[in-house]
Amino acid sequence: MTYTLHVLSIISISAGLLFFLAGTVGLLRLPDTLSRLHALTKADNLGLGLIVLGLLFQAPGLLGGIKLILVWLLVLFGSAATSQLIARLARERRSSR
Amino acid sequence: MSELLFFAAAFLAGTVAVGLIRILLGPTDADRMMSAQLLGTGGIAALLLLATASGNPAILDVALCVGLLAAFAGVVFFLAASQGGGPDRAEDP
Amino acid sequence: MMPGSMAELLFDSILVLTLLAVALSILALRQAFAAVLAFVTYGLLLAIAWVRLGSVDVALTEAAIGAGVTGVLLIAAASRLRRSIPIADKASPGIPMRIAVGALCATISAALVAAVLHLPTPAPGQALAAVANLPSTGLGNPVTGVLLAYRAIDTLLEAVVLVLVLLGDWSMAPDGQWGGRPGPRLAPEVNGPLGLLVSVLPPVGILIGIHIFWIGADMPGGAFQGGTILGAMWILTWMAGRTAPPHTSSERLRLVLVVGPALFLVAGFAGIVFAEAFLAYPEGWAKPLIIGIEAALTVSIAAALAMLVAGWPSREAPR
Numbered sequence: 476m477t478y479t480l481h482v483l484s485i486i487s488i489s490a491g492l493l494f495f496l497a498g499t500v501g502l503l504r505l506p507d508t509l510s511r512l513h514a515l516t517k518a519d520n521l522g523l524g525l526i527v528l529g530l531l532f533q534a535p536g537l538l539g540g541i542k543l544i545l546v547w548l549l550v551l552f553g554s555a556a557t558s559q560l561i562a563r564l565a566r567e568r569r570s571s572r
Numbered sequence: 573m574s575e576l577l578f579f580a581a582a583f584l585a586g587t588v589a590v591g592l593i594r595i596l597l598g599p600t601d602a603d604r605m606m607s608a609q610l611l612g613t614g615g616i617a618a619l620l621l622l623a624t625a626s627g628n629p630a631i632l633d634v635a636l637c638v639g640l641l642a643a644f645a646g647v648v649f650f651l652a653a654s655q656g657g658g659p660d661r662a663e664d665p
Numbered sequence: 666m667m668p669g670s671m672a673e674l675l676f677d678s679i680l681v682l683t684l685l686a687v688a689l690s691i692l693a694l695r696q697a698f699a700a701v702l703a704f705v706t707y708g709l710l711l712a713i714a715w716v717r718l719g720s721v722d723v724a725l726t727e728a729a730i731g732a733g734v735t736g737v738l739l740i741a742a743a744s745r746l747r748r749s750i751p752i753a754d755k756a757s758p759g760i761p762m763r764i765a766v767g768a769l770c771a772t773i774s775a776a777l778v779a780a781v782l783h784l785p786t787p788a789p790g791q792a793l794a795a796v797a798n799l800p801s802t803g804l805g806n807p808v809t810g811v812l813l814a815y816r817a818i819d820t821l822l823e824a825v826v827l828v829l830v831l832l833g834d835w836s837m838a839p840d841g842q843w844g845g846r847p848g849p850r851l852a853p854e855v856n857g858p859l860g861l862l863v864s865v866l867p868p869v870g871i872l873i874g875i876h877i878f879w880i881g882a883d884m885p886g887g888a889f890q891g892g893t894i895l896g897a898m899w900i901l902t903w904m905a906g907r908t909a910p911p912h913t914s915s916e917r918l919r920l921v922l923v924v925g926p927a928l929f930l931v932a933g934f935a936g937i938v939f940a941e942a943f944l945a946y947p948e949g950w951a952k953p954l955i956i957g958i959e960a961a962l963t964v965s966i967a968a969a970l971a972m973l974v975a976g977w978p979s980r981e982a983p984r
């Protein structure tokens with residue numbers, strides 16, 4: 476049982492790390508601000524989500540599990556709204572040229 | 573298992589640290605904010621990994637604080653960039 | 666200290682290298698916005714470093730102050746400077762001056778390195794005694810024990826200093842504006858992502874702030890961390906124009922600002938009568954008194970930090 480849980484954790488966390496890697500590569504390599512934002516949001520939402528999922532398999536206890544999910548929801552909400560604000564900045568700058 | 577979690581945290585820290593180059597490169601304030609936001613989320617993920625790896629649940633509260641204040645900082649920098657951004661950029665060589 | 670595994674060493678090395686790189690880029694960046702942004706990420710990295718050093722209490726403070734409130738203060742200072750003072754003197758210092766400054770910095774760094782390398786092991790300190798005597802306070806967190814029981818006088822003075830700093834800030838205001846409302850007038854924004862953030866985040870943040878204060882008795886947390894989070898949430902509602910900072914002449918505001926230090930002082934003097942010394946707690950009363958003082962301090966710290974960010978009264982005084 477613990478073995479299965481460990482494997483699930485490793486798969487999920489590795490997938491999360493892959494999204495963070497993709498987000499970073501996108502942030503550095505993509506040509507313009509809005510496409511970079513697109514890459515970033517994937518890392519933010521899915522990367523952290525998969526890592527949280529992987530850690531949930533490690534039986535953090537009820538309170539720990541709730542806190543893990545709460546952190547993810549908080550970041551999901553915060554980064555979604557902040558990304559909108561960043562996109563607005565990028566658009567204003569483009570139209571002011 | 574905790575050894576693997578530390579490796580995951582190290583990989584994550586290395587990745588988002590490279591992403592910080594965007595703060596130096598820019599070119600726009602929006603790009604810089606993205607770079608900081610990526611580091612924020614990556615830092616939170618690293619804290620969650622550390623909390624499980626070292627078996628210290630108090631670290632989860634640090635992650636909770638960072639998550640809350642990252643959104644707060646996002647608003648602060650958005651307002652600063654959209655109100656007072658102009659003259660500052662004009663000073664750039 | 667335990668040597669730690671390979672993976673831990675790898676993580677710590679990456680963390681330290683990133684910290685150094687970010688610190689250097691803060692100095693190298695010539696644009697205030699980018700430099701403040703880098704400073705905030707530096708605060709977050711420093712919080713992770715404190716976690717790695719086993720000081721979760723300090724990590725919480727660094728996360729709240731370094732990544733939260735300092736960022737607002739610096740960015741507000743940068744835009745205020747830009748408005749008021751033209752950057753007149755852009756001439757860089759001459760080469761002899763640069764060499765002198767460099768040599769001085771190198772000397773200080775070398776002295777610090779030498780001091781750190783020559784620290785005795787085990788480090789002399791009161792840590793063991795602090796933990797051993799903790800049961801008499803009824804607390805579970807030795808850091809709170811130090812702050813509110815063993816070295817309560819330091820914490821009391823810190824709480825008072827915060828009020829004094831705010832008074833100093835307010836006294837920068839011209840006579841006609843004394844007692845007025847601080848901060849710039851912002852257009853109320855009620856729609857869009859900003860409006861959504863400002864509707865949802867403060868209730869969640871208030872819960873988290875109270876949680877951090879409350880667990881401070883037994884786990885990492887406490888008045889300063891909780892108060893900073895509450896203050897940040899108050900600032901957030903100002904920034905989107907939902908509420909405005911109160912007039913600095915407001916009686917209610919002033920009461921909130923002093924309730925923490927005042928209660929601390931009263932408890933301190935009561936210690937002379939009911940226990941054996943100033944700031945001593947009577948037998949069995951330590952924990953409830955400490956929690957009460959911390960609760961009042963949390964509210965006062967939240968208000969003082971938020972009002973510090975708002976700045977001195979810059980709008981019309983009330984009639």
